[in-house]
Amino acid sequence: MERTDILVLGGGVAGIVAATTAKRCNAQKDVLVLRKEERVIIPCGIPYIMGSLRNIEEDDVPDSVLTDMGIRIKVDEALFIDEKSKMVKTKDGTDISYEKLILATGSEPIIPRWLEGTDLQNVCTIRKDKKYLEGILSKLKTCKKVIVVGGGFIGVEIADEINKLHKDVTIIEILPHVLAKVFDESMCVEVEETLRSRGVKVRNKTGIKKIVGDKKVQGVLLDNKETLEADAVVLSMGYRPNTQLTENTNIQVNEMGFIKTNEFMGTTSDNIFAVGDCAERRDFITGKLNPIMLASIAGTEGRIAAMNLYNINTIKEHLGTVAIFSTSIGGKGFGIAGITENQAKEGNIDYMIGTFEGVDRHPATLAEPHKQIVKLIVSRDSGIVIGGEAIGGLSTGELVNSIGLLIQNRTNVSSLLTTYIGTHPLLTPAPTSYPIIKAAEEVCAKRRVHLRLA
Amino acid sequence: MERTDILVLGGGVAGIVAATTAKRCNAQKDVLVLRKEERVIIPCGIPYIMGSLRNIEEDDVPDSVLTDMGIRIKVDEALFIDEKSKMVKTKDGTDISYEKLILATGSEPIIPRWLEGTDLQNVCTIRKDKKYLEGILSKLKTCKKVIVVGGGFIGVEIADEINKLHKDVTIIEILPHVLAKVFDESMCVEVEETLRSRGVKVRNKTGIKKIVGDKKVQGVLLDNKETLEADAVVLSMGYRPNTQLTENTNIQVNEMGFIKTNEFMGTTSDNIFAVGDCAERRDFITGKLNPIMLASIAGTEGRIAAMNLYNINTIKEHLGTVAIFSTSIGGKGFGIAGITENQAKEGNIDYMIGTFEGVDRHPATLAEPHKQIVKLIVSRDSGIVIGGEAIGGLSTGELVNSIGLLIQNRTNVSSLLTTYIGTHPLLTPAPTSYPIIKAAEEVCAKRRVHLRLA
Numbered sequence: 001m002e003r004t005d006i007l008v009l010g011g012g013v014a015g016i017v018a019a020t021t022a023k024r025c026n027a028q029k030d031v032l033v034l035r036k037e038e039r040v041i042i043p044c045g046i047p048y049i050m051g052s053l054r055n056i057e058e059d060d061v062p063d064s065v066l067t068d069m070g071i072r073i074k075v076d077e078a079l080f081i082d083e084k085s086k087m088v089k090t091k092d093g094t095d096i097s098y099e100k101l102i103l104a105t106g107s108e109p110i111i112p113r114w115l116e117g118t119d120l121q122n123v124c125t126i127r128k129d130k131k132y133l134e135g136i137l138s139k140l141k142t143c144k145k146v147i148v149v150g151g152g153f154i155g156v157e158i159a160d161e162i163n164k165l166h167k168d169v170t171i172i173e174i175l176p177h178v179l180a181k182v183f184d185e186s187m188c189v190e191v192e193e194t195l196r197s198r199g200v201k202v203r204n205k206t207g208i209k210k211i212v213g214d215k216k217v218q219g220v221l222l223d224n225k226e227t228l229e230a231d232a233v234v235l236s237m238g239y240r241p242n243t244q245l246t247e248n249t250n251i252q253v254n255e256m257g258f259i260k261t262n263e264f265m266g267t268t269s270d271n272i273f274a275v276g277d278c279a280e281r282r283d284f285i286t287g288k289l290n291p292i293m294l295a296s297i298a299g300t301e302g303r304i305a306a307m308n309l310y311n312i313n314t315i316k317e318h319l320g321t322v323a324i325f326s327t328s329i330g331g332k333g334f335g336i337a338g339i340t341e342n343q344a345k346e347g348n349i350d351y352m353i354g355t356f357e358g359v360d361r362h363p364a365t366l367a368e369p370h371k372q373i374v375k376l377i378v379s380r381d382s383g384i385v386i387g388g389e390a391i392g393g394l395s396t397g398e399l400v401n402s403i404g405l406l407i408q409n410r411t412n413v414s415s416l417l418t419t420y421i422g423t424h425p426l427l428t429p430a431p432t433s434y435p436i437i438k439a440a441e442e443v444c445a446k447r448r449v450h451l452r453l454a
Numbered sequence: 455m456e457r458t459d460i461l462v463l464g465g466g467v468a469g470i471v472a473a474t475t476a477k478r479c480n481a482q483k484d485v486l487v488l489r490k491e492e493r494v495i496i497p498c499g500i501p502y503i504m505g506s507l508r509n510i511e512e513d514d515v516p517d518s519v520l521t522d523m524g525i526r527i528k529v530d531e532a533l534f535i536d537e538k539s540k541m542v543k544t545k546d547g548t549d550i551s552y553e554k555l556i557l558a559t560g561s562e563p564i565i566p567r568w569l570e571g572t573d574l575q576n577v578c579t580i581r582k583d584k585k586y587l588e589g590i591l592s593k594l595k596t597c598k599k600v601i602v603v604g605g606g607f608i609g610v611e612i613a614d615e616i617n618k619l620h621k622d623v624t625i626i627e628i629l630p631h632v633l634a635k636v637f638d639e640s641m642c643v644e645v646e647e648t649l650r651s652r653g654v655k656v657r658n659k660t661g662i663k664k665i666v667g668d669k670k671v672q673g674v675l676l677d678n679k680e681t682l683e684a685d686a687v688v689l690s691m692g693y694r695p696n697t698q699l700t701e702n703t704n705i706q707v708n709e710m711g712f713i714k715t716n717e718f719m720g721t722t723s724d725n726i727f728a729v730g731d732c733a734e735r736r737d738f739i740t741g742k743l744n745p746i747m748l749a750s751i752a753g754t755e756g757r758i759a760a761m762n763l764y765n766i767n768t769i770k771e772h773l774g775t776v777a778i779f780s781t782s783i784g785g786k787g788f789g790i791a792g793i794t795e796n797q798a799k800e801g802n803i804d805y806m807i808g809t810f811e812g813v814d815r816h817p818a819t820l821a822e823p824h825k826q827i828v829k830l831i832v833s834r835d836s837g838i839v840i841g842g843e844a845i846g847g848l849s850t851g852e853l854v855n856s857i858g859l860l861i862q863n864r865t866n867v868s869s870l871l872t873t874y875i876g877t878h879p880l881l882t883p884a885p886t887s888y889p890i891i892k893a894a895e896e897v898c899a900k901r902r903v904h905l906r907l908a
Binding site for chain 1: 467470471474475478496498499501502506507508512513514515519748749750751752753754757758761768769770771772775776777778779780781782787789791816817819820821847848849850851852853854855856858859860862863865866868869871872873874875876877878879880881882884885886888891895899
C-alpha cells in the first residue's frame, strides 16, 4: 500500500498542469502522477515529429517539470478506483491511497467499428504514445503514397508534415471542407488552397467504405466505389474520452461520453476531479455540452481543479468553456476563438458579423507581410463579442488570444472603438487599420442602423 | 470662402482616422482634410525607409483611404483659427468655414537651443515629411560614419536601419540605457545586446556638448570632451506638440505644452477637438499628464473625437490613456503595455511583479523559436493588472496587445489563472507554460502570502 495526498491519473497536459498547480498551492502535500507512458511527449507537437523536427525526442516533455517541484512520477496503469477507501488499484498490483484524486486520463483515437481493414499493416492512428509514434515514423520512411482519413486539425497538420517528407499525400474528408467543424467556410477554403499549393491533395465530400489490402494496406475504397492506392493510411477520425475508470463508481458520464464536472472540475464523486480531454465542458454562451478537446483547455482545467481541491479558493470569473485555437500551414496562421458563424446558425444565436481584410505589417511593402482577415461575431441585441476568426501570419495565434480575452470579458463591441492598441511596422497591422477594431467598426455601423429601426 | 462641415487639420494617423470615422458616422456631412504635405507617409514606417524598404514610396499612405469615402483633401497650411466665425484662414489665403474643427497637427522634432552646430550640413532630424526624408536618404548614401543622438524608439530603430546600409553607426544616449524611459532595465539591456550583436555601437550615459564641423558636420564633442568623428548626425532628442494655431484662441495648452482635452477629445473651445501628438493625455492609473506620443494612441483618439463631434455617441469604457508599444530589432520583438516598473516606483504605486521566461514556440526545438520573457505588474492590494512587458519573437506585438486588453479591462490577476487561451506549436508557447498565465501564477502566489500576513 502506497500513500499520497494528491493523486493525478495521467501525465499529459491536463495532468502536468494539475500536478504542478496542486503542488504550488499545497507545498506540504505529496503529489503523485501515475501515468502509463515511460516518456511524455507534447501532444500538439506530434504532427511536427513527422517532418519539421529532426527526431521524436525533440517533442519530449522533460520529467523535470514535475520532479523539480518535488512531484513524484510512477509509470503504471490505474485499473480501478475504490471511492470508499479512497484508493486506486494499479496494473502492477499496487494500491495507492489518496486524499484527492484528479482524473486526467485523456482521449484515444476513434476507429469506427464499421470500417473494414483497420488492422492491416501500415494503417495507423495518431496516439499520444511515443513508442507507437516511433513505429509509424519508421513505417512512413518506406512509403510513397499516404492517405489521411479525416481533415480535422490533426489530419490537416499530419498531412502537411508528411508532405514535407516528399510523399504523395491525400486528405479524405467527408464534410464539404477540411476543418469544417471548427472554421467557417471561407477560412476552410483558404486552408485548402494553402495545402494544395504545397502539394497536398484534398478530397472533400468523400466518404470511405473500407480499407483494402492483403496483410498490408494497398488502398482505400471510397463511397463512390473509386479505389485510391496507398501504402499507408492515417486515420484521424476524431477522439473519444478515456473514461473506463468510471465504471462501477459514482463518477457519472454525460451523454457524449465525458465525465460530468461542476464549475471547479469536481465530478459527481466526492474528492474526485476530472480535467482535460476526459472531462465534460459546456459552451460559454449556450451552456450546452461541447465535445471540443484542446491541450490549452486541458491546461486551464488542470489549473482550476488543482487550485480548488481542498476548498474553493479561486472563484472563476469566466463561466463555461471558450475554445480558442490556431494552426499554421506554410507560414500562414489560422485561428478562431469562441462561436463560429456556423455554430451561431446551428445554435439559433442572433448575431452580426464584422470583417476586415488587410495585412499584418505596415507598410504592406515590408518583408514577409501576410494578408490578414479578421472576423468578429457579435450578439445582435446585446452587442457582446461572442466569437472571432483570423487568418494571417505567425502572429495569428496571439491575435486570436486577444479575441479570446474579449469574449471571456463579455466585451461590448462598442468599447472596442475606444480601446487602445499598440502597433509596429514589423510586428502588427497599421494603427489606421488594426483589424479587430476595424471589424468592430463595421459591426457598430450595422448596429446603429439596427437600433434606429428598433 | 470655402465651406465644409468637418474640417480636419493634419493628414497623419490622427487626422486620417478622425476624418474617416467622422465620415463613417456622418455620411451626409462634408469632411475636408487640410494638410501641409503633398504626400503622406506612414510615420512608424519612417525608420524602415532607411534600410528595409527599397524606396520611400513604399511607405506612402495612399490618398484613396480618404477620397474613396468622399473625403476631400486640400494641400495648404492653416495659419489662424477664428472661433467666433468658425473659420480657418490658410497660407494660400483661403477662408474655410466649419461646423466642427479637429486639430491633428502632430509634433515636430526637438532641436535644443543650447546645442551648437545643428545647422551644419548633414545634421538632420526625423520629420514626417517626405521631401525632407528623401534629402536625408540621398545624403546618407555617401556617408560612412553616422551618429544618432538620442536612444529612444526612433533613435534605436533608425540606427539599426542605417546599420543595414553598412555604415558605422553609434547611438549616444544620456540616460543609463537606450529606451530607458519606456522599458525596464533588463529589457533595455536585451535591446542593447541585440543592437551591438548587429554592429550598432551604443554609448550610454553620454551627453553631447556640441556638433562640430565647418559647413559640413565632422563630428560631435561629448560632455567628457572626447570627440567622435561623423559625416552625418541624426538628432532624435524627442518631439514637441505643434500647437501654434492655439495662440490667440480659447484653446488652452497644458503645462507640458499639449492641447488640453476632455474625455471625448474636446478642447476648451466649443466645436474644436484635438487628437494625436498635439493633444493632452492622462495616465489611466494616476490621472497625471503623460507626454507619450504614439501613432496607435493618435488613431484611438481620432476615432473617439470623430464619433462624438455632434453629440456624445460613444461612452468610453476605458478611462485615461494606456500606452502600448512594441519594436523589433534583428527578428526579436520588444513590447510593453501600461505602467513599467520604473514608472510604478516613480509614481509611488504599490506593486507586485510576476515574471516568466520560456520560449515562444513548443516544443522549443521547432524552427525559429525565440526566448520569451513576460513580466506582469500588478497593484498589490487590488490585484489589478496595471502593466506588462514582453520580449520574444515577432508575435510580441500582438502579445502585448493582449496585456493591453487586460489592463484596460482592469483585470484582476487571479482571473488569469482560470482564463482560457489558445496555443499551437508553430504560433505560441506551450499550454503548460503560457507566459501571461505563468507570470500571473507567480503574482498570485506572492499575493497569497501577502493576504495571509495582512
